Amino acid sequence: MNKALFIISLQHELAMAIGNKLDLKAMLKVFLKVCFSRLNLTSAHIYMHCDHSGMPSKLAALESKNYQHLLSIPKNKRGQPWQQNSVLTNFAEQLNHAQQNISFRCKNDHFLFGFIISDHGLLIFETHYALADEVQKALLPILNKLATSCYTSLVHDSLVKEVHSRQLIEEKVAYQAQHDGLTGLFNRQHINHLLTNAIEDAHRNKHIGTIIFIDLNRFKPINDAMGHTVGDKILLTLANRLHSLSSEHIDVGRFGGDEFIMLVKNLNFGYQDAISQLITQINELLAIPFVIDANSYKLSCSIGYALFPLQSSTVNNLIKFADIAMYEAKRAKSKQGKQYQPAMSEKIKRRLAYVDDMKRGLEHGDFKLYYQAQYNHYGDIIGAEALLRWQHPVHGMESPGVYIPIAEESDLILAIGQWVLEQACRDINKLEQLALPESFKKIAINVSAKQLNQHDFQERVLHAIKQNNIPAERLALELTENLLVENIEDSIKLIASLKANAIDCSIDDFGTGYSSLTYLKRIPASVLKIDRSFVANIEQCNESAAIASMIISLGKTLKMNILAEGVETAEELNCLKVLGCYQYQGYYFSEPLPFDEFIQLLN
Amino acid sequence: MNTGLFTWHTHSDTLCDFKHGLTIAQNSGAKSLLVLTCSQNHYPEDKLSSLFSACPLTIFGGIYPMLTLQNTLLKQGALIIGFNETFDVTVFSQLHQVGTEDKLEDVITTTLDQKNNYCGHDNFLMFYDSLLNNIENFIDCLFECLDHGINIAGGGAGSLDFIQRPCIFTNQGLHSNAALLVTLPSKLSTGVGHGWRIFQGPFLVSDAHGQTVQSLNYQPALEVYCQAIESASEHRFNSDNFFDIAKNFPLGIEDINDNLIVREPISADNNHLQWLGNIPINSMVYLLESDTETLISSAEQAAITAFSTASEITSTSMIFDCISRVLYMEDKFEQELDVIAKHCPTPILFGVLSLGEIANSASGAICLLNKSTVISSW
The missing domain is CATH 3.30.70.270 (Reverse transcriptase/Diguanylate cyclase domain)
Incomplete structure (x- = not known):
């Protein structure tokens, strides 16, 4: 009677030890510890069915029954992991193969008793005594409960993992919502x-x-x-x-x-x-x-x-x-x-109003192109630079020094640049109808940084040429030295490509920037324009003369033409001639003229 | 061979005499000293601690309610055994602060790693603070983590008033809430006996937590316990005599092989009973009884077992005998010492009257025992 009571209490105690923890391994450890103490075990082991990634999982129908060692009490056997214990491993294999309770008597008179945790794993007890049949039978309902608890733990583990990964994602999303992706600073x-x-x-x-x-x-x-x-x-x-x-x-x-x-x-x-x-x-x-x-x-x-x-x-x-x-x-x-300061906003407002004026000016045709003729040392007109002029309805003629920087701050410079390109081409077309002097070669327009950065700038130029049906060699582009340097590799490619299409480029304001001579050598430009600051009073200023002389030598070395800007006096002209510069532009020859007057000048 | 090189004892309870003995021991040529003192001594803790700190030899041991030397009981005084080997001593301290099993496992694993998993050492003595509340978890975990079978004997230190004081000795001084593991240089043989038999039961432990049993058979535990005794004996409980009666009726947890693990009552409050060891919930327990003759006989059987399996080179024998056996047998207790001494083949036999005993169970696991005699020999 007392034996029966003992077995019932044992069953009850083992049953109560199942499912006390949610984590699978922790849950099984609690169970194994109670088995260990209440059944006077020498060692106790659990093997679990695992998926391909080695994680414990429920055995699916028709799936091969592969089990991996999960847990043992005590943890090791004389310095060796239990997985390396051949007696236990062989017994586990037999148990897995048999898929029913088996036992084995070891050489040291100890016993191994193996049980199946259905769909989940194997349970093995090592004892120093033979486990009575009635105790083994009493374990069967316990093993069913253990299998259910294993499943619950696996579901829980997957839920925990899902919740954890969701948490991580939510944290990541929350972080991304607040932080800049590159720097990790707040966005x-x-x-x-x-x-x-x-x-x-x-x-x-x-x-x-x-x-x-x-x-x-x-x-x-x-x-x-x-x-x-x-x-x-x-x-x-x-x-x-x-x-x-x-x-x-x-x-x-x-x-x-x-x-x-x-x-x-x-x-x-x-x-x-x-x-x-x-x-x-x-x-x-x-x-x-x-x-x-x-x-x-x-x-x-x-x-x-x-x-x-x-x-x-x-x-x-x-x-x-x-x-x-x-x-x-x-x-x-x-x-x-x-x-x-509030005055800054006023200034901005004024600038915005000014930009609006420019937009309207562009729409109303208030912008005009003036042409300043360029000469050779024989006095022949070899070309002209197209210069933008704006007749402001209130302020009168505005200085390009005022409105160009403002236009450059906004994208308006692109619209203006495009207008200049198209207008110059239209004017060239008109010139083509006239009997031009043989010495006259081309009209040069100035190009801004933003225009140059347009990915389709070259297409725009070629399109304007084609639309106005003019020879491409009649158009030249003037790019400032600083503009080229800002994106030197792309500039080199662009200039070479334009040159291949018969469009020459000049380097404007040369001497004022930071050109590396290494780069200069690679820029396939045709003309170097000596900045007006070196030309002014050149005959009186040795430094200006030295710089101009250097630029002239450089141009010759690089096989580029040299043109001096801002020539205003005969003395300056003579000095430039002495130094070896034979192309000129400036008030000494001609001021920028409206197109009609420029035609007259040509005639 | 681990010959007990040196033995010194005193019945004096003064530190001065102990100091004298320690000085002799230090000059004896011994390399390690097992120091055991009685809880009734008047040894100031700080001075005792200073003596141990200043000692150049390895020291281990503790304070116990009483000591034994050959067949003599020492109710006060001290005992020093000198060994000619340097014993390895490991202290697991502040164990009461290790709250969870995982942390306990961390503490033990870390220490085992430092000690190279006690590779080559299978034999241990264990001294521990008997009021350490998680000692059973500790020994369970120690067994789980040690990767080889071990032989162990030990006993809980402290005093009969159940007030916690530092009671474990090392060269760092006195410790409470600590367990001391000492490696022995040769094979340890043990014999274990308790001599208690079933008196009433079985009872189902229907509610329990650790060492406290709230209910037996779904009734308040104290009520069931008292009624069971009163219904089958002439003992009658009143407000003052609980322990006088309870010392005769410990609890027995029956295991699968019909062995009884004895648990001694240490307090009865709010209808709950507290025992010197864990009582698993849902386990079946019995009330036990015994008599002097049976107790002595069990001790003799334990001695025969321990000494019959001892090897020829065994030189030292140590008893961990439960203090409750002295309280139960009173003047007749020395008969127990006599029968043990009668079978003892070694020149040195000594021991402690402990509060809880440690030994291997038949399965090999480490067990906490109560009201038992653990006889060890190495």
Whole structure:
């Protein structure tokens, strides 16, 4: 009677030990420990069916019954893992093959008893005594319960994994929603969100804050010349440096491109000093050379900032103001940063109005092309440079020095450039109808940086030529030295390609830029134009004469024609002749003339 | 050969006398000292600790309610055994702070790694703080992690008032909540006996947690326990005599091979019973009884087992005998020592009266015993 009670209590105890943990291995360990102590075992082992990746899984119908060792008490056998114990391994194989309870008497008089955990695995007990039949039978319902619990644990494990992977994805999505992909800094949206909170906080606690806009100067040429990989590395390095300034009250974000933003909170009335100090720190971080792939790059930035709630309490305005102030700092080439002032907005408004005027001017035909003739030393007209003139309805004739830079800041320069190209071609077409002097070769137009960066610039030029039915050799392009250098490899390709289509290029304002002579040699340009600054009073200025002489020698070496711009006096002309320059343009010969007058000049 | 080189003892409870003995031991040529002292001594902890720290020899041992030397009981005083080998001593300390099984496994695995898994050592003595609440988890985990079969004997240190004090000795001083594992240089033979038989039961442990049993047969545990005794004996419980009666009726957990693992009651509160060892929930238990003759006989049988399997080179014998046996047998306890000594082949026989005993079970696992005699020889 007591034996029966014992077995019932044993059964109950083992049953209660199943399913106490959700994790499969932990659950089985609890069960195995109870078996171990209550059945006086010498060792106990569990083998589980595993999938191809080695993870425990439920055995599917018709699937081969492969099991892997999962758990043993004690963990090892005399320094060897149980997996290397041949007696146990052989017994497990037999048990797996038999798929029913079996036992085995070992040489040391110990016994091995094997049980099947249906669809899941094998359970093996090592004892120093023979396990009674009634106890073995009593284990069968326990094993069924264990199989169910194994399945529950597997389902739980897969759920845990799914929840975990979902959590990871959600965390990743949340991170991506707030952070910039390249630099890991806060992105624009999150900075906007932080700024909203900071403005509220500033109102509530009567604090002052600032939003600082940082824009790299001349980063684009590096990106263009060295590739985006290098550019990205520079941005990442800078992001890390700027991030070093972040704190409880300073958030750093990337606004886009080479624009960074800092949100500074909790400033008191000594805010001006704090901001100046921070700007100094930013400049110091920028001053450290950026060493990327063994090359060193020096960068600077322009900084603008706006205060909240002093200057605005809306996110959009504050960011706009800081941006405006940054552009002012960039124009002024200020390193100290500029605080936004309402006058800056007025200036912007005026500029926008001016841009509108230009647009209207373009639509209404207020822009005209004037032509300044170019001469050889015999006094023959060899060509002309087309120069843009704008008759402003209110201001009268506007200086290109005023409106060209403004047009270049907006995309309007593209529309203007396109108009110049097409108008010049139309004018060339008209010239072609006339009896032109034999010496007259071509009309040159100026090309802006943005035009040059258009991916279809060459097609546009060729299309204009074709549309106006003019010989391509009648058109020439003038590119400034600085423009070429910004994207030298592409420029070389473009000029070569244009040349192949009979369109010559001149290098304008030569001597004022930073051309590497190595590059110059590779630029297939036809004409070098000596900048007017070297021509003015050349006969009195040895330095100008020396530079002009050098350019002339260079042109000869590179087999390029040399043309001097801004020739205004006979003395300048004579001096240039002496130095070996035989092509000229300037008021001494002719001022820029409306097209009709230029035709008369030709005649 | 691990000849017990040196033996010194005193019945004095003063530190001065102990210090004198320790000095002699240090000069005896021994390399390791097993130091055992009685809990009734008046040894200031800090001074005792300083003595151990200053000792150049390896020290291990502990404070026990009583000690034995040959067939003599020492109720106070101390015993120092000097060995001519340097024993490896490992302290597992702050075990009460190791809350989970996983952490316990980490602590043990880390230590085993440091000790190269006790490679080449299969024989151990274990001294531990008897009031360490997770000692059974510790020995279970130790067995799980040790990758080879071991022979072990040990006993719980402390005092009969069940107030926890530092009671384990090492060269670092005195420790509480610690277990000490000492490797022995030669094979350890053990014999185990308790002499208790079924008196009432079985009872189903219907609610239990660790060492505390809340209910037996779904009734409050204390009520069931008292009723079972009163219904079958002349004992009657009142508010003062629980332990006087309970020392005669420990609990027995029956295992699958009809062996009884004895558990001694240590407190009775709120109708719950607390025992010196875990009682698994859903297990079947009995109330046990015995008499002096049976107890002594079981000790004699344990001695015969231990000494008959001992090798010829065995020189040292140590007893871990439960203090409750002294309390039960009172003056007749020395008869137990006599029968053990009678069979002892080694020149040195000594022991401790412990609060819980440690030995291997027949399966090889390490077991926590109560009210038992563990006789070891190496």
